[in-house]
Amino acid sequence: MSWLILIVAGLFEVVWAVALKMSNGFRNVVADVAFVAGMALSVWLLSVAMKTIPMGTAYAVWTGVGAVGGFLAGIVLFGESASALRVASAALIVAGIIGLKLAAK
DSSP states (O other): OHHHHHHHHHHHHHHHHHHHHHTTTTTOHHHHHHHHHHHHHHHHHHHHHTTTSOHHHHHHHHHHHHHHHHHHHHHHHHOOOOOHHHHHHHHHHHHHHHHHHHHTO
16 A cells, blocks of 8 residues: 555655646746645655655655656646657656565565
């Protein structure tokens, strides 16, 4: 269950990153509220997951999920580049997350 909580925490990291992008310098109240809520939920869920997952592993997976999710959100929502090098780099992050999960057993 801790791993599922950790993945959801990473997804909330994507929520706050997207909201931050949409906040227009904290001039969009709805995006500002989504940013604060997303950040609070993300960190809280990370802390819950860290009760049973080693801190270094949990933090690396959390940031990795957020980074890859942010990368994908940038492509889908904001038309950012999906060049081969960017996709390959994101794939390396995913490989690292999988490696950390396997090593935590």
